[in-house]
Amino acid sequence: MRIGVPKEIKTNENRVALVPAGAEALVASGHDVFIETGAGIGSGFEDAAYVAVGAQIVPDAASAWGKAELLLKVKEPIAPEWQYLRPDLTLFTYFHFAADEALTQAHLASGATCIAYETVELPNRDLPLLIPMSEVAGRMAVQEGAKYLEKLYGGRGVLLGGVPGVAPAKVVILGGGIVGVNAAKMAAGLGAKVVVLDLSLERLRYLSDVMPANVQLVHSNRHNILEQISTCDLVIGGVLIPGAKAPKLVRRADLAKMRPGAVIVDVAVDQGGCVETIKPTTHENPTYTVDGIIHYGVANMPGAVPRTSTLALTNATLPYTLQLANKGWKKALKDNGALLKGLNMSGGKVTFPGVAEAFGMELTDPSSFL
Ligand SMILES: NC(=O)C1=CN([C@@H]2O[C@H](COP(=O)(O)OP(=O)(O)OC[C@H]3O[C@@H](n4cnc5c(N)ncnc54)[C@H](O)[C@@H]3O)[C@@H](O)[C@H]2O)C=CC1
Ligand SMILES: CC(=O)C(=O)O
Numbered sequence: 001m002r003i004g005v006p007k008e009i010k011t012n013e014n015r016v017a018l019v020p021a022g023a024e025a026l027v028a029s030g031h032d033v034f035i036e037t038g039a040g041i042g043s044g045f046e047d048a049a050y051v052a053v054g055a056q057i058v059p060d061a062a063s064a065w066g067k068a069e070l071l072l073k074v075k076e077p078i079a080p081e082w083q084y085l086r087p088d089l090t091l092f093t094y095f096h097f098a099a100d101e102a103l104t105q106a107h108l109a110s111g112a113t114c115i116a117y118e119t120v121e122l123p124n125r126d127l128p129l130l131i132p133m134s135e136v137a138g139r140m141a142v143q144e145g146a147k148y149l150e151k152l153y154g155g156r157g158v159l160l161g162g163v164p165g166v167a168p169a170k171v172v173i174l175g176g177g178i179v180g181v182n183a184a185k186m187a188a189g190l191g192a193k194v195v196v197l198d199l200s201l202e203r204l205r206y207l208s209d210v211m212p213a214n215v216q217l218v219h220s221n222r223h224n225i226l227e228q229i230s231t232c233d234l235v236i237g238g239v240l241i242p243g244a245k246a247p248k249l250v251r252r253a254d255l256a257k258m259r260p261g262a263v264i265v266d267v268a269v270d271q272g273g274c275v276e277t278i279k280p281t282t283h284e285n286p287t288y289t290v291d292g293i294i295h296y297g298v299a300n301m302p303g304a305v306p307r308t309s310t311l312a313l314t315n316a317t318l319p320y321t322l323q324l325a326n327k328g329w330k331k332a333l334k335d336n337g338a339l340l341k342g343l344n345m346s347g348g349k350v351t352f353p354g355v356a357e358a359f360g361m362e363l364t365d366p367s368s369f370l
């Protein structure tokens with residue numbers, strides 16, 4: 001099969017969808033791999049490293065897209081890339097369709113087959129291709145939150161861990177999944193007082209066994225959320241209903257109850273965010289202020305640490321990429337139920353419930369394509 005890997009063009013997105021080790025595995029299986037020149041540079045992989053394992057370097061995005069039957073990316077194709085979409089192309093990348101109707105319409109109209117990393121789901125409900133980036137973003141959320149709490153950035157001027165004689169900061173984490181756990185570990189390690197809220201009592205029980213003593217576990221409901229955010233310094237948003245729009249747990253009016261200069265890092269922004277006032281921002285311009293509360297809404301946080309993120313992401317994606325390449329998408333999805341959950345659309349039809357619900361579109365059973 002012909003596999004294309006373009007350079008990511010979202011601002012400050014330095015990840016790449018395939019590393020030389022992955023290219024080597026695909027070439028060894030008899031595939032032709034086309035890498036856009038410079039695609040790996042941001043993650044520390046020179047063109048020569050791909051050539052050394054048998055991949056071919058192509059001069060521009062049009063060639064990487066044009067030669068591909070299977071196109072590998074990290075982020076969703078953005079508007080300048082939509083011209084390359086076509087019915088006989090299979091895309092394997094993050095899409096987050098439910099948060100973006102224009103993105104959804106453009107892909108639907110193209111007829112392309114779109115398999116979303118973020119909705120590939122194992123029988124135990126783990127999301128194996130989202131987990132590594134949620135680990136990165138959860139850890140980063142604390143780093144970023146700590147930075148914007150500094151006075152220089154408009155924050156309350158609070159040090160997360162405090163010092164002897166001065167109480168530490170309070171960090172409230174909405175959602176105790178992968179983002180939540182990783183944020184909690186980092187914040188707790190710095191000495192903050194941490195509160196994690198989740199809907200799932202089973203999850204809270206598990207967290208109570210593995211989290212340190214400075215992490216409190218609280219059931220997520222409207223009353224508890226308001227009580228917790230009104231006395232905190234940093235809120236981290238990490239709730240997810242896979243593939244669907246995130247529920248709005250913090251409303252605009254709630255900001256008035258928070259402390260001025262408190263910070264919200266809404267990691268869930270890629271699915272629309274769990275804070276009503278969040279909107280997607282970029283690494284160049286990551287924050288804005290609403291009612292005295294600093295909002296951070298970068299939708300590709302792991303792009304800031306591309307070396308770590310690319311390696312972590314491709315460790316997880318390569319086994320699935322190999323299945324798609326070796327078998328073709330229909331057979332690969334038929335043989336692997338986890339990968340079938342990744343199918344969001346094909347031939348102009350939506351096949352993922354959360355996307356159909358978000359925009360009132362008709363839902364087609366994914367297995368009808370196999
Ligand atoms: N901004 C960025 O750069 C990145 C964003 N993300 C996003 O972060 C979000 C979270 O991802 P994960 O932690 O991997 O998901 P996850 O599925 O591991 O965890 C989500 C948690 O939210 C909980 N939850 C659902 N509804 C809730 C409610 N009403 N109140 C409290 N908890 C609730 C669930 O029980 C679950 O434990 C996703 O939208 C993901 O796409 C992930 C990586 C990078
Ligand atoms: C999960 C995601 O959207 C990202 O890593 O950018």
Ligand SMILES: [Mg+2]
Pocket residue numbers: 094096270299300301
């Ligand atoms: Mg994202």
